[in-house]
Amino acid sequence: MFGQTTTGTPPATERGLEDLDAAAVAYAARIAGLPPDRRQEARDDLVRFALPFAGRLARRYRGRGEPLEDLEQVARLGLVNAVDRYDPERGSFTAYAAITIVGEIKRHFRDRTWGVHVPRRLRDLILEVGQATAALTSELSRSPTVAELAERLETPEEEILAALESAAGYSPASLNAPVGGESSAEFGDLVGASDNDLESVDDRVTVSGLLGRLPWRERRILAMRFYGNQTQAEIAARFGISQMHVSRLLSRALTWLRQAMLADAPAPWQTGAADGDPQRGPLAVRQAGDRLVVELAGEIDRDTAEQLRRTVVEAASAGTAAAVEVDLDGVDSVDMGGVAALLAAREAGRRTGIELVIAGAGPQVRQSLARAGLAVAVPD
Structure with a gap:
């Protein structure tokens, strides 16, 4: 054993680097030729001899937030690893042991002492x-x-x-740390607050799904009004329609969303349906003697203008009726698309010799048509 005169090694006290290297060489010579089960005693002697060296390395890292006793244990673990892996042909045991021990201490600081995981x-x-x-x-x-x-x-x-x-x-503050003073409150009591918006999460998710079922125009108007904070007049100018028309479109879209949120299976959106009556269609055609009557309801806009133009032009071109009457009694407003559809229908009637009669228009609609040169028949 180290410390006995038979090995020629000085007693196990704190010595210079040369003594530690000499002890390692003596250890390598001692275990040469011995079976693995008989090397344990020599290994333990070298570890005990080098413990002061491991302690000196551990003390270099004291004052960094870790108890010295823990650092010494980590250093001893590194020493044992150095002894087990030591090969005298590769150089100084002291240098190898120092690198192994310091590496183990740094690994301990890196992996075990951080309060929060950091890459x-x-x-x-x-x-x-x-x-x-x-x-x-x-x-x-x-x-x-x-x-x-x-x-x-x-x-x-x-x-x-x-x-x-x-x-x-590395050392985050504890949420259970007392705030101080006579209060019994903890630091965690001052962090965060009740999130009242959590109760509306289900409604937000439901509305986001229902918005996808609305036509593009209605979705755009809702976004401009409630996310862009634009006025109805600004939206009307953007779409080329009246402010009253925008108000009706908003009311109709919001009514449908409210009904859809309360229903198990939302009713499909009725394109061009009149306000307050989602099942009523915007355009109906009937025969009245030798006259074809096209009845309209709601608004004549880009959604219904093309259908109106196609219906009237086909009727005028077919020549199956002496006249085509467009009944605007249920129409609240006509935008530029509706006016263009009526002008196209009148031109088609002129080419085929079929009269186009516009009837039943209210004052606002009549005024819009008059500016475009479309006369409205006055009832007898």
Whole structure:
């Protein structure tokens, strides 16, 4: 054993580096030729002999937030690993043991002492930032800026900021720490607040799905009104329709959304349906003697203008009726698309010799048509 005169090794006390290397060489010679089960005693002797050396390395890292006893245990574990892996042909045992022990201590700090998980690359950068901060503080006689740290470490400022913020993850404050004073409150009581919007999550998810069932125009108008904070007049100018028409479209879309949210199976959106009556169609055709009557309801806009134009033009071109009457009694407004459809229908009637009669229009609709040169028949 180490400490006996038969080995020629000095007693197991704190000695210089040469003594530790000599003890390792003696250990290698002692176990040469011995079976594995008889090497344990020599291994234990070398470990006990090198314990003071491991203790000195552990004490270099005291004062960094870890108990010295824990660091010594980690250093001893590194020493055991160094003894088990030692090969005298590869050089000094002292150098190899120092690298192994210090590596084990650093691994302990890296993996076991952080209160919050931080990527290894960022942990290494935190150490570099700390060393650079100390050096620059001494050189500049003040705390360095982020730009100066980035220049010293040749690292982008974004990464320097991330390292400075992540450094707090090494020893985060406990949520159970008392606030102080006579109050019994804890730090966690001051963090966060009740989220009242959680109760509306289901409604938000439901509405987002229903919005996808609305036509593009209605979705766009809702977005402009409630997300873009635009007035109805601004929306009307954007779409080329009246402000009253925008109001009706908004009311109709919101009514459908409310009904759909309360229903197990939402009713399909009725394109061009009149307000308050989602089952009523915007256009109906009937024969009245030798006259074809086209009845309209709601608004004549881009959604219904093409259907109106096609119906009237086909009737005028077919020549199956002496006249085509467009009944606007149920129409509230006519936009430019509706006016264009009526003008196209009148032109088709002129080519085929069939009269186009517009009847039943209210004052506002009559005024819009008059500006376009469309006369409205006055009832007898």
